[in-house]
Amino acid sequence: xxxxxxxxxxxxxxxCGMVAGPLYIVVVLLQMxxxxxxxxxxxxxxxxSNGDQGWIQIANFAVSGLLFVAGAVGxxxxxxxxxxxxxxxxxxVGVFGAGMVAAAFFSADPADGFPPGTPVGPPTSMSTPGMxxxxxxxxxxxxxxxxxxxxxxxxxxxxRRGWAAFSMVTGALFLAAWISLFAMQGSRVxxxxxxxxxxxxxxxxxxxxxxxxxxxxxxxxx
Numbered sequence: 001x002x003x004x005x006x007x008x009x010x011x012x013x014x015x016c017g018m019v020a021g022p023l024y025i026v027v028v029l030l031q032m033x034x035x036x037x038x039x040x041x042x043x044x045x046x047x048x049s050n051g052d053q054g055w056i057q058i059a060n061f062a063v064s065g066l067l068f069v070a071g072a073v074g075x076x077x078x079x080x081x082x083x084x085x086x087x088x089x090x091x092x093v094g095v096f097g098a099g100m101v102a103a104a105f106f107s108a109d110p111a112d113g114f115p116p117g118t119p120v121g122p123p124t125s126m127s128t129p130g131m132x133x134x135x136x137x138x139x140x141x142x143x144x145x146x147x148x149x150x151x152x153x154x155x156x157x158x159x160r161r162g163w164a165a166f167s168m169v170t171g172a173l174f175l176a177a178w179i180s181l182f183a184m185q186g187s188r189v190x191x192x193x194x195x196x197x198x199x200x201x202x203x204x205x206x207x208x209x210x211x212x213x214x215x216x217x218x219x220x221x222x
Contacts, residue, residue: 010077017071017209020097021202024064031056037116040195041188046133049107051115061104068097071209078212089154092147093205099140106132141178144201145171151208163211170204173197 028045032038035048048057072094079090109130110118126134148171155164177197180190 010074011213013070013074014078014209014213015074016067017074017093018206018213020064020067020071021204021206023067024060024100024202025199027056027060027064035115037114039114041191042112043114044108044191045195045198046103046108046137047111047114049103050110050118054107054115058104058107061100065097065100065102065104068100068205069094070097071205072097074209075212089147089150092143092150095143096140096147096205099136099143102136103133103140106130106136108133141174144205145175145178147171148174148201148204166204167208170201174201 028048031045031048031053032040035051035053038048045057048054049061072090075093076087076090079087106129109123109127111121111123112118113120123130148167152164152167152171155161155167174197177190177194180187181194184190
């Protein structure tokens, strides 16, 4: 493959990474406005996979996840000879994308009145798909948090303080919000904060891909 074709392929992969986060956020927002009974302060977005319109969120997980994987490949290919972003940063973003794809196949269980007709209150048991969803989402979240710190460390070493701070703070806020879900279960404020933290980290991934796409000649940090 010629250098020009290789460059084009890398740019296309990075563009996939750019649109992955915004696509996921927009589709979730549209469902929040149209799905009967859904309240982001009570339910995680993953519960949108249930009900007659659940296919929309399932497709959202699958398509967005594949775009994240493609973006991760683009970040890996765009590292350059000095290892821009390190070896682990792109890989961790790819693990997150793979986790989203897995979430499309293993849906979260209905609970607490959603979708309409589901008994109010926490479920008395967890199905096998629901358990797998819980596990893969945990792995995906940890991978993306680690990616924030991996890229942040590389940016700091390269003297790019703005990007280093953005990456580190994003990872720290996402981790804090995720821990708060377990520490203060049922808190509507925490549920909203977690949704906002997810949006922030998805925007971070998109901007990261855009940063590399628009700066192909920038020297990679060692």
